[in-house]
Amino acid sequence: MTTAATPHPGQVSTQPLPRSLVPLPDEEISGYLLRLAHRLEQTPQRLAELTGLQSFGAASIPVRMLLRTSAEETARLARACSLTPREAQALCLASLADRYPPADVVLHPLPGGRSGLWMQQAGKIASLDRWVFTRPVRYCPACLAGDASELQQRHGGAWKKLWRLPLVFACPLHRCLLTTRCPACQQPIGAAGGGLISRPCEVLHPAQCRAPAGDSAAAHAARARPPACGHRLDTAAPQVIDAAPLTHALAVQQRLLALLSAGSPATVHSMGVHVAVAEYVLDLRLVAGLIRCTWPVAAALAGPAPLADALADHVEQRRRRQYRPSDHGHHRTAFAVIYDAPPTDPLASAGLFTAAVGILTGETGTCADRLEPLLAATADTAAWRAFAHRASATCSPALRATIQTRLEALHQPTPRGHNLKSDNARRNGTDALRAYHRRMGHLVIVPTGDCRFDHRHIPQHMTDEWFDESFPDLTGISAVHLRRTAAIRLVQMSTGGSQFRAGGLLGIPPGRVMSSTVPVRAWTDDPHNGARLAAAIDAFARTLNTTTDLIDYGHRRAALHGWEIPPDDWHDLLSRLLAAHPHTHISWWQDRKRRLASVLVWAAVTQGDHRLAPLVMAEQRRANQGKTNMLVFGLQQARYRARREPASPTAALISLLTPYSQQLAAKIDHGSGQ
Structure with missing residues (x-):
């Protein structure tokens, strides 16, 4: 037996081994x-x-x-x-x-x-x-x-x-x-x-x-x-693919392996456009979850009986895990655990990815038509919509736009005033909503029944007027957490459901929902604090109920998703800035400052939290873990400089953005573009 040198206990050897091996191709x-x-x-x-x-x-x-x-x-x-x-x-x-x-x-x-x-x-x-x-x-x-x-x-x-x-x-x-x-x-x-x-x-x-x-x-x-x-x-006998129908699954496998090969093109044709291979993989993940959630709607796309049967067995096993026993009875397993975990059975995988690739192959309209029955089968499933909202943020723009458009058409928002107490049918619907959320295991707040507003009319970051009037002497809790929690509870009052669903309607990620609602819940353990918050939220709800021309913040958020200040508008703003500050180094005010100003405009138009602006979230996804989000850092520096130096070019730019934001908001509200 070959014996290698023994290192000192607690240490590792860095000496070359007496013999080695060259790694084989693709070896792990x-x-x-x-x-x-x-x-x-x-x-x-x-x-x-x-x-x-x-x-x-x-x-x-x-x-x-x-x-x-x-x-x-x-x-x-x-x-x-x-x-x-x-x-x-x-x-x-x-x-x-x-x-x-x-x-x-x-x-x-x-x-x-x-x-x-x-x-x-x-x-x-x-x-x-x-x-x-x-x-x-x-x-x-x-x-x-x-x-x-x-x-x-x-x-x-x-x-x-x-x-x-x-x-x-x-x-x-x-x-x-x-x-x-x-x-x-x-x-x-x-x-x-x-x-x-x-x-x-x-x-x-x-x-x-x-x-x-x-x-x-x-x-x-x-x-x-x-x-x-x-x-x-x-020495085991391989499961050879001989049957003609199974050769299609083998062709799908060859295509997927080609995408993963280092020497292959960086893009793939999907839904009528070319998308990056990494985005295509995430598209497959999202469509695979949709296929299993709505099974057997897509059974015809999974291939012949061996593939479809294996996939059906896999889906049935996952669905049996939906309610699992615990010490206190049965509890519901999270949607992603059930439908996002890929099958380990290769035959079930063959059926699943054959169907997923088939859905994404072809022109945009054809792919959308294939997705239509699957989306229709799950449009009213809140758990899937929440999963799709998170997963589609990183998939290809073509699939994201298709899912968003079809879901909006299939799942219409509740009209304003549809949940009035005088409407007996709505009360029956509220009972059904309560039962549904209990069945899904959500933390439920039932609609109050007298809201003439919904999530579209609630600002993501509660207004300064409301905050200054309701909490002039705030202590013991972050103002950001309080504003965010108040917005979430107003959505729950009007729409019902869990705080995560309410946060999703406002564009707040689940992690940010938890990071704000948990400390506020602890803060409201003090009866005085709880009464103040409840009174402030009720007062804002009464204001919304009596306002005849509510602002559609939801429309503004949708219109400005991914928006940046157009270059022509930016040059106009810079020319006015230079008129007041002729010695400003214009080279410092190019694309990075334009993106920073775009976030400030988004926050002003949508009354949103700049930390949750789409540009900021996209920058965070691109930044390596542990690295500073330079867009957030730039925003902090700009606001600090504007406060400390009111006569600085940065303060002047922020002042110029105020009328620009007002004009942009008016254009969006009147449907005349962004």
Whole structure:
């Protein structure tokens, strides 16, 4: 047995190993460690210590290394295995990040000075972690057997990175579906254990099953660890795709694999336009959730019986998880957990992505027609609309516009005054609304019944007049939280439902809803504070009920979504600024200042929170985690400078934006454009 140098306890070795392996094409890090450990006749755990991927004596290899290793870990791995840094980085799924957003992650040190790292999705897109399989693992037996080379005959072929992606369900090279289970013990591959590699302290062939064999219950009772199954997965018979209808699914797989290839074009034709591959992947995610939520509406697009039946079984299993038992009865599982988690069964995946690709393929009108029955089936499902609102923010503009337009047509907002107490039919509807939200598990506020306004007439950031009159001596709570919570509660008064639904109607993300409503709820535990807030909200509601010409803030928010000051208007504003401040360096007032001014105009026209402006949110999504949002920083600096230096060019610009904002608001309200 080959013995490598032993590092001092608590340290890692950075010395090159006596022998190494060149990574195979598309090989992922766990498979590479298994093959190299087998060649060196070492356990995977020992090899991880020698390569610096695991500290000495740690219980397991962190699963996060499947997606990304830190710069130090990459350097140690490259030095120990005689690889280039690029070869070491290519072993992780983050090498696919530019085309596959779920693999785009960043690492952060643990808080409190603790050793270790934690991982976060770089784009801050919720729930994308479900779209990378860490366990169980799919595989192609023929690929694991390797080629005719001596090294692959001894140590097997590659465990491929792409097998970790839900979009990959078949092997075009061997024309077979991937499999997830061992043919001997029928257990999922890679599902046991808490680290990157199951049984890291055992020397096994890279293609051997590491699941526990025999009677695991009896072994546990005897306080003995059951041995590994040990079956050679590379000897299993592949599930060959022979039937003519299934060859269409194989063609879909070839198309998806081509998109993920580094040398392929950066755009793909979808819904009649060219979109970035990363956006197309997120389109598939959104459409896949819609297909499963409305199943069997899209059954005809899923392919022949084997594919449709497997997808139907998957959907039925997920729906059975909708209400799960708890200590206090049954509770409802979140929508995203049910319908956003991709299937692990390759046959169900084949049906799901065949249908999704079929919906997105073609011209815009054709794709919209295919989406129509699915959207109609779920237009009144609040959970799906909330999921679609979050997911569509990062998908392609074509799909986002189609979904928004069709949903607005299918789910009309409640007309003003439709929920008056004198309307008996509306009272019956309110009872139904209460029952619906209780069934969905929402925190419910039932409409008060006398509101002649709805969410369109409520400003996202409550007016200064209301705030100054209601809370002249505010203490103990942030004004931002109070304004935001008051707006949310007014929407709940008029429309009903949960605070998250109300926040979504105002354009407030769920995280911001929680960050404001939770501290306000604690603040209102004081009866005096609670009475003041309730009285202030009721007073504002009475004002809205008695106003004959309400402002449609919802229309303003929609009209200015993604809007920036046109270049001609900006040059006109700058010329007036230079007239008052002729010594201003105009080179400092180009595109960055134009975007900053656009946010200020948006906040003034919509009476919105500048932190939630579409341009600010888009900038935050583009910024790397941990980096400063320069647009927010610029806004803070501009407001501070305007307060401290009233005669400065910045203060003059803000003054010029006031009449500009008023004119723009009048144009939007009268339908004469932006």
